[in-house]
Amino acid sequence: MTLSENTFPATTRAAVPYGQGRARGLGADVLGVHGVEMDNLVALGLPVVPGLTVPIGAGSGLQDHQTATTAIDLLEKLAVRGIWPAVRTERRPMLMHLRCSAPVPVSALPPAISVIGLSSRNIDALVEVIGRERDIYDSWAANLRFVAENALEVDVDDLDDLADDHPDSRAQVPALLELIEESTGSPFPADPAEQLGLAAKAMLARWASPRGQRARRALSLPDDLGIALHVRALRLGSWNESGYGSAISRDLETGRFAPHGVFHLGVRRADPNPGPGDPLDQTPGGVQILDQIFATLEPHLRGVAEVEFEVRDRQLALLSAQAVEHPGPRAITHLAVDLATAGSINRSEAVRMLEPDLMQDLLHAQLKLTGSEQLLARGLPASPGAAIGEIALSSDRAIQLAGQGKNVILVASETSPADVPALLAATAVVTSNGGLASHAAVVARGAGRPAVCGATTLRIDANAGTVTAGDVTLREGDTVSVNGRTGDVYCGTVTIRPAEPSAELEVLLGWADEIRRLRVRTNADNAEDAATAFRLGAEGIGLCRTEHQFLGDQLPLVQRLVLAESEAEEIEAIAALTTAQQSDFTDLLRVVGNRPITVRLLDAPLHEFLPADGEYRDEAQAQRAADTHESNPMLGLRGVRFAMVQQKLYPAQAEALFRAWVTVNGEGLQPQLEVMIPLVSLPGELSKAIKQVRSAAADVERDTGVTIPYLVGSMVETPRAALLADSLAEDAQFLSFGTNDLTQLTYGFSRDDVEKTMLTHYLEHGLLDDSPFAVLDTDGVGALISMAVRSAQQARPAVKLGVCGEHGGDPASIAFLDSVGLHYVSCSPRRVPVARLAAAHAALESR
Numbered sequence: 033m034t035l036s037e038n039t040f041p042a043t044t045r046a047a048v049p050y051g052q053g054r055a056r057g058l059g060a061d062v063l064g065v066h067g068v069e070m071d072n073l074v075a076l077g078l079p080v081v082p083g084l085t086v087p088i089g090a091g092s093g094l095q096d097h098q099t100a101t102t103a104i105d106l107l108e109k110l111a112v113r114g115i116w117p118a119v120r121t122e123r124r125p126m127l128m129h130l131r132c133s134a135p136v137p138v139s140a141l142p143p144a145i146s147v148i149g150l151s152s153r154n155i156d157a158l159v160e161v162i163g164r165e166r167d168i169y170d171s172w173a174a175n176l177r178f179v180a181e182n183a184l185e186v187d188v189d190d191l192d193d194l195a196d197d198h199p200d201s202r203a204q205v206p207a208l209l210e211l212i213e214e215s216t217g218s219p220f221p222a223d224p225a226e227q228l229g230l231a232a233k234a235m236l237a238r239w240a241s242p243r244g245q246r247a248r249r250a251l252s253l254p255d256d257l258g259i260a261l262h263v264r265a266l267r268l269g270s271w272n273e274s275g276y277g278s279a280i281s282r283d284l285e286t287g288r289f290a291p292h293g294v295f296h297l298g299v300r301r302a303d304p305n306p307g308p309g310d311p312l313d314q315t316p317g318g319v320q321i322l323d324q325i326f327a328t329l330e331p332h333l334r335g336v337a338e339v340e341f342e343v344r345d346r347q348l349a350l351l352s353a354q355a356v357e358h359p360g361p362r363a364i365t366h367l368a369v370d371l372a373t374a375g376s377i378n379r380s381e382a383v384r385m386l387e388p389d390l391m392q393d394l395l396h397a398q399l400k401l402t403g404s405e406q407l408l409a410r411g412l413p414a415s416p417g418a419a420i421g422e423i424a425l426s427s428d429r430a431i432q433l434a435g436q437g438k439n440v441i442l443v444a445s446e447t448s449p450a451d452v453p454a455l456l457a458a459t460a461v462v463t464s465n466g467g468l469a470s471h472a473a474v475v476a477r478g479a480g481r482p483a484v485c486g487a488t489t490l491r492i493d494a495n496a497g498t499v500t501a502g503d504v505t506l507r508e509g510d511t512v513s514v515n516g517r518t519g520d521v522y523c524g525t526v527t528i529r530p531a532e533p534s535a536e537l538e539v540l541l542g543w544a545d546e547i548r549r550l551r552v553r554t555n556a557d558n559a560e561d562a563a564t565a566f567r568l569g570a571e572g573i574g575l576c577r578t579e580h581q582f583l584g585d586q587l588p589l590v591q592r593l594v595l596a597e598s599e600a601e602e603i604e605a606i607a608a609l610t611t612a613q614q615s616d617f618t619d620l621l622r623v624v625g626n627r628p629i630t631v632r633l634l635d636a637p638l639h640e641f642l643p644a645d646g647e648y649r650d651e652a653q654a655q656r657a658a659d660t661h662e663s664n665p666m667l668g669l670r671g672v673r674f675a676m677v678q679q680k681l682y683p684a685q686a687e688a689l690f691r692a693w694v695t696v697n698g699e700g701l702q703p704q705l706e707v708m709i710p711l712v713s714l715p716g717e718l719s720k721a722i723k724q725v726r727s728a729a730a731d732v733e734r735d736t737g738v739t740i741p742y743l744v745g746s747m748v749e750t751p752r753a754a755l756l757a758d759s760l761a762e763d764a765q766f767l768s769f770g771t772n773d774l775t776q777l778t779y780g781f782s783r784d785d786v787e788k789t790m791l792t793h794y795l796e797h798g799l800l801d802d803s804p805f806a807v808l809d810t811d812g813v814g815a816l817i818s819m820a821v822r823s824a825q826q827a828r829p830a831v832k833l834g835v836c837g838e839h840g841g842d843p844a845s846i847a848f849l850d851s852v853g854l855h856y857v858s859c860s861p862r863r864v865p866v867a868r869l870a871a872a873h874a875a876l877e878s879r
Contacts, residue, residue: 574858671711
């Protein structure tokens with residue numbers, strides 16, 4: 033907008049009183065953000081300090097004496113006060129305060145200038161009114177220094193020397209006045225209009241200076257961005273009856289509505305750090321009005337409110353009001369629920385207020401950092417949460433220390449199924465190798481343990497019992513602190529803030545459930561994890577990885593099958609496996625109740641099931657193990673391929689599952705079974721595996737006389753499966769996208785290897801915006817999913833579609849998965865609340 037001479041009435045051509053810009057249709061492009069802010073406060077009926085806004089582009093007009101005089105006269109009328117000694121004796125005194133704002137929020141503005149209008153002619157009288165002199169002299173010295181440097185071109189070195197020679201402002205002021213007169217040839221003006229003109233000149237010059245230009249460039253702002261000037265009345269009164277302060281509407285630790293802040297007696301100083309101040313309840317006249325002010329501001333700002341205020345004659349008036357930036361998830365959650373409950377916003381708006389990523393801090397413990405911590409290493413944030421414990425460099429040591437009641441951090445190069453008991457015993461895990469989809473990461477997320485993986489700077493020497501990163505060496509038994517949310521590992525003990533989900537969060541998630549389209553399931557392999565997920569709102573199990581049931585103590589059962597020497601030994605191993613799985617399935621299905629559960633039949637690289645210590649029964653068994661060696665086990669004999677070779681395996685697993693269902697059905701439960709075939713690439717593989725499952729179901733039905741309702745489907749984790757989804761859907765009643773493997777195979781990335789070698793480099797150089805194993809690649813992997821969804825629905829309109837990779841718990845990925853029409857996402861138990869909220873956000877964004 034271009035300002036003309038006729039923009040404003042003659043009496044206010046250079047300035048717009050607070051509250052009048054809104055009526056004139058003026059926005060931040062004219063009034064600056066502070067001018068609009070003050071207009072809004074007036075419109076809300078809140079008490080504000082009298083003030084004027086000099087529009088953007090018109091600030092230099094204050095250097096005209098008549099223009100400045102007109103502005104001061106208007107300000108005196110608004111404040112019902114005057115600047116001594118010109119003011120009549122019955123009126124109360126005031127000075128002026130000048131600040132600025134840009135048309136957009138800017139953090140690098142020139143500082144405010146206070147006590148404009150102060151001179152040797154009125155200082156004594158004003159000190160007598162106030163009752164103290166130190167603060168007013170401090171502000172006066174700051175005023176003179178700023179104007180001298182930026183408007184009068186006094187040498188900066190001379191100003192610095194003067195400040196060193198006169199640290200006390202009461203001595204510094206006369207020295208500054210003398211230096212200004214010597215440098216300019218004229219005394220510093222006593223006339224308030226001249227002072228206001230110089231203050232405006234100084235502020236504009238500072239904004240136009242190379243320093244100001246650098247600040248704008250750093251913020252990517254235009255070089256010619258203008259600023260509005262705001263002239264406020266600085267009303268003066270008795271020290272004990274006057275002051276200024278700041279307050280926020282909520283306790284940021286708890287999120288509760290509880291106005292609190294600080295108050296300072298006396299004149300408001302230009303220095304932005306006036307000291308610690310007094311408790312808010314020491315404010316003259318009380319602060320009860322703040323409750324009313326905040327109750328008005330929060331619905332208006334849609335945020336936690338923060339105000340600056342002054343008190344004169346025991347009356348409070350606002351200097352500024354804005355929403356607190358990044359108040360934290362607790363405050364946002366409570367605020368959203370409070371506003372919706374009061375009818376200020378609707379439930380959808382309340383759900384929008386809390387970002388899913390922020391909610392992680394409510395669900396997991398966090399380290400309380402001070403900045404003085406010693407960082408040991410940084411890796412990938414593989415599982416959120418925080419933990420402190422003693423370093424254990426082996427699984428045996430971790431279990432031993434945990435058995436003594438100690439908190440343990442398992443530190444290893446990587447982990448295997450044999451390490452699961454140690455992972456469960458430890459409070460956190462740190463690995464030097466592996467990525468977000470590594471064994472340690474997956475197990476830790478499922479168990480709710482913090483994990484940092486791929487901390488490549490760590491050098492682990494198990495024989496010496498040391499861990500080294502750079503020039504720091506720690507020994508086994510030393511204490512470290514782990515931040516699984518950021519991927520940081522610190523030496524020593526760092527204070528932990530425990531997880532504190534609130535009742536308000538449950539309310540907000542309940543509203544999210546009413547909005548979302550996507551159902552939210554969990555990846556859980558045992559009754560304990562399932563119970564945790566259901567407590568957090570999961571609606572079923574989207575992925576039960578049956579191979580995880582053979583980790584730890586039951587690992588030898590699978591090893592017996594893999595290394596079986598004869599068919600008889602093979603049959604015996606399968607029988608033992610079936611018995612163990614039936615017991616595990618029964619426990620799990622009892623927790624599942626009547627919810628759906630997708631059970632994935634065995635899918636794991638064979639090398640994960642071989643003895644980790646390399647010890648075998650005899651040379652023949654060792655040779656059989658060597659014969660199973662694969663150059664790339666993740667692409668080898670796993671999933672449905674192993675079932676095609678070992679044709680007794682899947683029928684045995686399916687029989688165990690169906691017999692477990694019959695057992696819990698007899699107890700009055702009816703879990704909704706979905707049997708999933710993994711790593712399918714050929715429709716023929718799927719059809720043969722489905723026949724194996726149906727044969728097992730028929731056998732159990734003949735034995736028990738119970739008809740078992742179930743669906744059978746396929747995991748889509750190879751690009752070929754995605755491309756042939758229509759063919760798969762001819763046999764499969766559901767398809768579940770395994771996005772971890774689908775990402776790996778689409779990119780041709782080894783997910784563990786690339787995260788420890790090239791991924792950081794790619795992210796730093798902008799080749800990737802995010803790790804594709806953390807945030808779904810919508811262009812490539814997403815295109816395959818979209819194509820598969822369309823073709824599968826054409827072949828079988830009623831096909832059920834879901835995703836069970838960890839992308840099912842990532843908010844950005846959930847937004848995409850919702851858009852392509854999936855029916856559910858499945859994620860680790862402790863990410864369920866995040867997925868619930870993210871799914872609601874996705875639904876709201878599509879409206």
